[in-house]
Amino acid sequence: MIITAKIDIDVEESGLSLNKIKDNLIAFTRNLIVNGAENEEIGLTLLEVSYTEFSRKCTGKHDVNGELLYEGDILESLAGGQIIEIRYGKYSAYCPADKSVMDGVGFYAIAEGYPEMPIGDTETYAKKIGDIYSNPELAVHMEADI
Incomplete structure (x- = not known):
């Protein structure tokens, strides 16, 4: 599966370090896959997401x-x-x-x-x-x- 997500990150507004933003992005993506992202409050705004499923030999x-x-x-x-x-x-x-x-x-x-x-x-x-x-x-x- 390929997940393409367009996410808006305001680094200055978040007040977070780049490493913390990366950690949040990973958590956001994991939660998006597992639970959906509607109630996530980690300083990221989901703009668009698409899923493509495929299998390769x-x-x-x-x-x-x-x-x-x-x-x-x-x-x-x-x-x-x-x-x-x-x-x-x-x-x-x-x-x-x-x-x-x-x-x-x-x-x-x-x-x-x-x-x-x-x-x-x-x-x-x-x-x-x-x-x-x-x-x-x-x-x-x-x-x-x-």
């Missing part, structure tokens, strides 16, 4: 830092600096053994200027830098996506 693979990777994650190739997005579904990839393009179903990677490809051994070449939900500006846009 786990690849079972990790990046070079040992972080588990999921559908929608954005990786940076340590080999060439390419930005790579992990997707799940039907894809076409070149099979060197058969010298032909073959369809596959599963996790695959896309990167601008490159064909779709299986994600391979991510532990040796890729570092997670975000995901398409939290960092939509990093999403890879292929011609077929437009």
Whole structure:
């Protein structure tokens, strides 16, 4: 679940330190999730909130830092600096053994200027830098996506 909250904080009016404001924000968010925020009096005013529920498929693979990777994650190739997005579904990839393009179903990677490809051994070449939900500006846009 992604929770997006727009909160108005008047630091000067609150008379609180930045650390206390951070603590209050954490408490506010926790109470928003558990109880709703109507009766919270912690120096914050809720302006807007939206919830988005989704689930992502786990690849079972990790990046070079040992972080588990999921559908929608954005990786940076340590080999060439390419930005790579992990997707799940039907894809076409070149099979060197058969010298032909073959369809596959599963996790695959896309990167601008490159064909779709299986994600391979991510532990040796890729570092997670975000995901398409939290960092939509990093999403890879292929011609077929437009």
